[in-house]
Amino acid sequence: MRKKWIAALRKPAGFVLMAVLIASAVGYYQQRDIPTEKAPPLTGRSLEGEYLDLQRMTARGPVLIYFWATWCPYCRVVSPAIADLTADHQVISVAMQSGSPSEVTEYLQRNDLPFPTINDPEGALSNSWGIRVTPTMVIVDSGGNVRWVTSGATSKWGLKLRLMLTD
Incomplete structure (x- = not known):
């Protein structure tokens, strides 16, 4: 049962991590000259x-x-x-x-x-x-x-x- 929960959370956690990384990169790029x-x-x-x-x-x-x-x-x-x-x-x-x-x-x-x-x-x-x-x-x-x-x-x-x- 525990393995199913971990497997179920991997996809959303990976998506959130990727979204944070992309948002951070875009923010850094937009603010590069400040x-x-x-x-x-x-x-x-x-x-x-x-x-x-x-x-x-x-x-x-x-x-x-x-x-x-x-x-x-x-x-x-x-x-x-x-x-x-x-x-x-x-x-x-x-x-x-x-x-x-x-x-x-x-x-x-x-x-x-x-x-x-x-x-x-x-x-x-x-x-x-x-x-x-x-x-x-x-x-x-x-x-x-x-x-x-x-x-x-x-x-x-x-x-x-x-x-x-x-x-």
Whole structure:
């Protein structure tokens, strides 16, 4: 009886292991150009007119940088979680190739997304960070070092835990 159970579990366990390996390889490939040590500079005016400077912000603690786009289906799932995190954590969001400032502002208002956003209409800022996929979340610690990088769908609680483990 025991051998039947082991045999029955081998196929699902092998499938899960293969899925984890493939997902890890794809994630690594997508994040291959993102810095893994010192964070590159990130400065700019938010759509609200606030000057955002990653280096100055990290002096006050960890910063979550959220690279997203209005046309990204996964971003529609992740963005509300990022919006919730802005109440207790420092967040800079970068709207990648999402249109004019007024189009991005309208999108943020329509979807009740109050995070500070730098518009990156040509993708130059995102490209300087090596961002190839949306959404991508990068957590930078108080020393200006990249501590966590996550691409694709993720949860508010997963990001909150990573922020708590930083610093």
